[in-house]
Amino acid sequence: MEYDLESAFKQPGCPICTMIKKSMDSYFRWFENESDHLLELLISLSRGGFCRDHAQQVAASVKSDLNYTYAFIIRTRQKEIKQFLQETALIQKKIFPYREKNDPHRELNRIISSEPCPVCDLIQKTGTYGSAMIARKFEDPINRELYRESAGLCWEHCANTLLIAPPEIGLFLLEDHLQRLEDLNREFREFFRKQDYRFDHEPKGKEQTAWVRAMELLNGRPYSF
Ligand SMILES: [Zn+2]
Numbered sequence: 001m002e003y004d005l006e007s008a009f010k011q012p013g014c015p016i017c018t019m020i021k022k023s024m025d026s027y028f029r030w031f032e033n034e035s036d037h038l039l040e041l042l043i044s045l046s047r048g049g050f051c052r053d054h055a056q057q058v059a060a061s062v063k064s065d066l067n068y069t070y071a072f073i074i075r076t077r078q079k080e081i082k083q084f085l086q087e088t089a090l091i092q093k094k095i096f097p098y099r100e101k102n103d104p105h106r107e108l109n110r111i112i113s114s115e116p117c118p119v120c121d122l123i124q125k126t127g128t129y130g131s132a133m134i135a136r137k138f139e140d141p142i143n144r145e146l147y148r149e150s151a152g153l154c155w156e157h158c159a160n161t162l163l164i165a166p167p168e169i170g171l172f173l174l175e176d177h178l179q180r181l182e183d184l185n186r187e188f189r190e191f192f193r194k195q196d197y198r199f200d201h202e203p204k205g206k207e208q209t210a211w212v213r214a215m216e217l218l219n220g221r222p223y224s225f
């Protein structure tokens, strides 16, 4: 993973976004090969499953069908709901006395509460790991110089790193981020200058796509690019 971060510095876009994208690609490959066989994974999925976006992404990433996986989830959920209905029917008929532990709402929570989406969980954990790794690596000034050459952290990952970094490293990150904002501002000034009829004959350059770099710095890169 340490190697991943250094190689991520050389990729376009936020290094932590790049790490997350790589982790997701590995997860999808692993899921494609293992999902039919790992009981623990199937049980975990049947207690929550993928969120809306990641269900679609998993379906688009795997080459085989997911009949075994979804059959397990559907059957487990069916069993739990049936069991809930049987238990609450017994309570309503007062076949066994109402006690707090048989509170239907409490039981309902048991079937509704779910484990987090494993891909959302992976994104969160890789992000946390990446921030901790950066905070530690920046103790070495060489790594800070390497970072300056990178596309820089997106604001979300920069903010998360600021929250855990020692003050000296936090200061470095903020000053670096400020410099990146200024670089973009310079590009925007150039863009607007060339909008002026006196200069609009000048060849168009990098400044025309400044907004793309601004968006990536503010919002990061999509993990599905
Ligand atoms: Zn990012």
Ligand SMILES: [Zn+2]
Residues within 6 Å of the ligand: 050, 051, 052, 053, 054, 117, 118, 119, 120, 121
């Ligand atoms: Zn998700």
